[in-house]
Amino acid sequence: MKAWFPLYLGARNLLGRRGRASPHLAGSILGIGLSLVPLILVLVVADGMIEGITRRYLELGTYHAQVILPPDFEEREVSGLLERLRSQPGVRLAIEERQGLGLLYTPTERTAVTVRAVPPELYAEDGGFRRYFRLDSGGFQLGAPDSILLGRETAQRLGVGPGDRVKLLVLRGIGQRRELPLVAALTVRGVFSTGYQELDKQWVYIPLAASWHLLAGRGASRFLGLKLDEPFSGLEGQLARLRRVLPPRAEIYSWFELEKANFKSFQTTKVLLLFIMALIVVVATVNISGALIMVVLEHLPEIAFLKAMGAGPGAISLSFLVTGLLTGLAGTVLGLAAGLAVALNVNSLIRGLEAALNGGARLFGILAAPVARLPAPPPLRIFNSEFYLERIPIHLHFGELYAVGAATLLLAVLAAYLPARKAGRTRPLQVLRRY
Numbered sequence: 001m002k003a004w005f006p007l008y009l010g011a012r013n014l015l016g017r018r019g020r021a022s023p024h025l026a027g028s029i030l031g032i033g034l035s036l037v038p039l040i041l042v043l044v045v046a047d048g049m050i051e052g053i054t055r056r057y058l059e060l061g062t063y064h065a066q067v068i069l070p071p072d073f074e075e076r077e078v079s080g081l082l083e084r085l086r087s088q089p090g091v092r093l094a095i096e097e098r099q100g101l102g103l104l105y106t107p108t109e110r111t112a113v114t115v116r117a118v119p120p121e122l123y124a125e126d127g128g129f130r131r132y133f134r135l136d137s138g139g140f141q142l143g144a145p146d147s148i149l150l151g152r153e154t155a156q157r158l159g160v161g162p163g164d165r166v167k168l169l170v171l172r173g174i175g176q177r178r179e180l181p182l183v184a185a186l187t188v189r190g191v192f193s194t195g196y197q198e199l200d201k202q203w204v205y206i207p208l209a210a211s212w213h214l215l216a217g218r219g220a221s222r223f224l225g226l227k228l229d230e231p232f233s234g235l236e237g238q239l240a241r242l243r244r245v246l247p248p249r250a251e252i253y254s255w256f257e258l259e260k261a262n263f264k265s266f267q268t269t270k271v272l273l274l275f276i277m278a279l280i281v282v283v284a285t286v287n288i289s290g291a292l293i294m295v296v297l298e299h300l301p302e303i304a305f306l307k308a309m310g311a312g313p314g315a316i317s318l319s320f321l322v323t324g325l326l327t328g329l330a331g332t333v334l335g336l337a338a339g340l341a342v343a344l345n346v347n348s349l350i351r352g353l354e355a356a357l358n359g360g361a362r363l364f365g366i367l368a369a370p371v372a373r374l375p376a377p378p379p380l381r382i383f384n385s386e387f388y389l390e391r392i393p394i395h396l397h398f399g400e401l402y403a404v405g406a407a408t409l410l411l412a413v414l415a416a417y418l419p420a421r422k423a424g425r426t427r428p429l430q431v432l433r434r435y
């Protein structure tokens with residue numbers, strides 16, 4: 001018996017004599033393909049969402065690393081430390097920032113915000129910041145001490161735009177245990193969007209010079225934000241080198257330490273979703289076992305004849321393992337192709353589906369108008385940007401896709417083992433007596 005015979009027989013079990021796939025195995029191929037579509041969609045979209053949100057926090061919020069300064073650190077010491085940090089290899093940007101909480105209000109509306117005091121040159125000097133910081137109106141103008149930049153959501157809630165006046169209420173510390181309410185009248189110079197409404201609702205920007213008066217005391221924080229050339233590889237080694245130039249009272253933290261809770265939460269959610277989707281793939285793959293049992297029963301006379309002609313049990317079993325492998329391969333290719341097609345066009349598909357559903361609701365209202373006047377339904381939004389990014393980022397990790405494909409093929413072979421073993425143990429005399 002030639003070595004290629006099990007391969008030929010396995011392909012023939014799948015395709016049949018006329019090149020048509022067995023109905024039982026065709027259903028398994030379709031089931032595997034359909035089960036892989038949601039798995040690939042979750043994998044690609046989850047990776048894109050996690051990276052999109054994480055990078056916005058890194059480039060706009062936590063920086064790549066932060067140097068936390070003691071409260072009594074003087075300005076001349078801060079200037080000297082900034083110069084030393086900027087001269088270190090691998091440090092692309094080093095700036096001072098102050099943060100505090102405040103109440104931003106107009107005569108009719110109010111909202112709580114996180115006040116961020118940054119240097120006016122931040123936008124011009126930091127390319128990573130410019131990548132995710134989009135100005136909807138106005139400009140990044142923090143040269144005047146009464147300037148303020150508002151997030152889109154905050155500006156819409158207050159009903160203001162560039163040129164309008166708003167008031168900021170903060171608590172300024174005066175002594176160790178006393179705080180004094182302080183109100184500042186500010187002019188809106190620009191309205192920005194980060195593409196993530198959770199951040200647009202929180203942040204407002206004021207000039208760093210204004211923070212010395214507004215953000216002081218226990219309720220404010222002060223740190224140096226660092227941008228590094230390599231924020232993801234060798235980060236601990238870079239921080240160890242930077243610690244050598246820091247004064248004893250200062251501490252440095254990486255972006256991962258600062259955002260560890262959020263990052264772990266994102267990863268846990270992704271793993272749970274993938275686990276659920278993977279169970280669907282496992283169920284679809286196990287169906288190969290039932291389909292192959294039917295194929296074995298249909299081919300019992302041929303199996304008996306081949307064994308009577310000298311085919312060994314191992315060759316027969318191997319042929320059905322090949323059938324299971326080819327079935328899994330066909331389903332995997334189909335599922336990966338369909339899943340990637342859906343994932344790469346998910347934004348357009350969501351918009352199209354929302355338009356179709358909202359159009360159908362309006363049409364139903366028009367048709368039902370002669371019978372009953374129904375209230376206009378609110379616009380249906382499948383993907384609510386208030387809780388996610390405005391647009392789903394698409395990010396492909398080919399290593400993860402390869403792992404999904406390999407795992408599916410392994411499951412297919414394991415599912416085919418018992419039917420293949422049963423086929424190899426077929427006794428030709430018992431079968432031929434029945435036919």
